[in-house]
Amino acid sequence: MIAAKRPEQRLAKLLMIDAKGEVRHFLRHTLAALFSPGDLLIANDAATLPASLQGIHCPSGEPIEIRLAAWVSIHDPTRFTAIAFGTGDHRTRTEDRIAPPPVASGDRLALGTLVAIVERRLYHPRLFRLRFLGNRATILTGLARHGRPVQYAHIPEPLALGDVWTRIAAHPIAFEPPSAGFVLDWRALAVWRQRGVGFATLTHAAGLSSTGDPGLDQRLPFDEPYRIPECTAAAIKLAKSRGGRIIAVGTTVVRALESAVNADGSVRAGHGVASERIVGETPLRIVDMVLTGVHQPGESHFELLRAFATDVVLNEISVAVGEHGYRPHEFGDSMLIERRPRVGCDHPQAAEFTSLWPSRTNSTLEQWE
């Protein structure tokens, strides 16, 4: 896995911000020593599909790249929301790519062994709904043989499918990797278990993170289906009842959990679709902290962070990220953000910063400055 193999990953950094807005810097491999007994980490175990397909737009005979961006329904494996790109490859930044041939309803696309029909254009010339001919098995075979994972301009060497699977990847329904999960390894999970820190998963179909079009990007994330296992909902209930914190590994986990919250504050197990955007005004009812990549103002992920921290704190984070050379993007450094205390303080521990991470005086954590 490229994320783990790269030498700089071993020196990846972790920026931590507590509820008071205090910023601290750590090396990321100290993550296993963080958190307190009773806390519960929840990660997204979606595996990533080879969602980028090169092929031919049959009516024009011109080359086209299709990126599957979202499911129409998780129960229908033939239909997808997709985005088209013209000739070129990932070495060109998404926003600088040549426009694809004009795509219209009924157009046929030859994508390796797969054939797809454009069902209808959506609200942008490059965005449409397509239907593959065939069933789940033939589509999976076609994607496995001909598709490649979505590539990134900042990583010049081609990414193979294994490079974009996290260690816990289980269910192949994501279109881009739930990249916060790259920080997890089985050693960290074992250490947390020994220390009484819980770990559970959900499966959330992370959609495309960037379309190359500012207007389209503003509509991200698309609706994303998810599934929360019964055992995860039960673990959340138990952790909450004991005063433990819920730590979401990745923004997709925040989105799924906050979408599945019941009126009584419990989490619904089963299938759901996250359709609401999480923004500054969104009350966080389940998640106490988010472990995520380094995001910049303007990104949809950054908007989600405004539910956790005030703009003043987020501004301090941006300054710290710049000053200390934190690397953004899917394979970069990480941030751990504790949400600001809830209005009315429904969670007694949230009002005062106690010992979410080991105290400064007896810390065994490796601070890099």
Next chain:
Amino acid sequence: MPINLDLKGLRVAVTGGTRGLGLALVRLLAGRGARVAFVARTARAVEQIAGETGAFGIVGDIGRKEDIHPIAVQVTGNLSGLDVLINNASALGPIPLALLADTECEELEQALMVNLLGPFRLTKALFGALVASAREGCGAVVINISSDAAVNAYSSWGAYGSSKAALRHLTAIWAEEAKTEGVSFLSLDPGDMDTPLHALAVPGADPTMLRRPEDAAAEIVGSLIAALPSEPARPAAVHP
């Protein structure tokens, strides 16, 4: 050994599923109601066995690193997860069998790629799915097909025997490490069977003196059932 237990809904992947023991396992498991995905190299044979058994056929070569994740995405995508992985595909090394001093390095490499690295890579790629199954109470088992050549030093079986010995030890270590995650690892020796692999290794063998792969498959499924939780919480198909 009769298998009476219903395997309905159990999600199983078998490598080397178009011949010998692998084929017998695919037929037995699919016949008992398990949802089976199998892997083999030859498209025509894969199509034929898929048509015969109703299992999902995947064309791929366990010995090729590039094939592993494309295989894994088809396994978990078609089965909506995974409870059991049976690493059965095997390579002899030199054919006919050769003394080690006559074995080309490339032949040993090939045996290690298929018998050791392939199972390691595929298990690693599918480990998240197996642990997810264990976490949800369905149980998770990895069965690595071994051989008495993994234990005994038979002349001319150097490439095969050493690769199977390494797989056996890999299985034992993985069993220790994965215990806390709820994944069981078994190394099972099916004995000398009347299979195409055995015919390549020992061309003159009397088939009546060899075990039927169907009998070995039944025994393996028995061990598998013993390793699974008695009342698994099998989920309905949940993902496309």
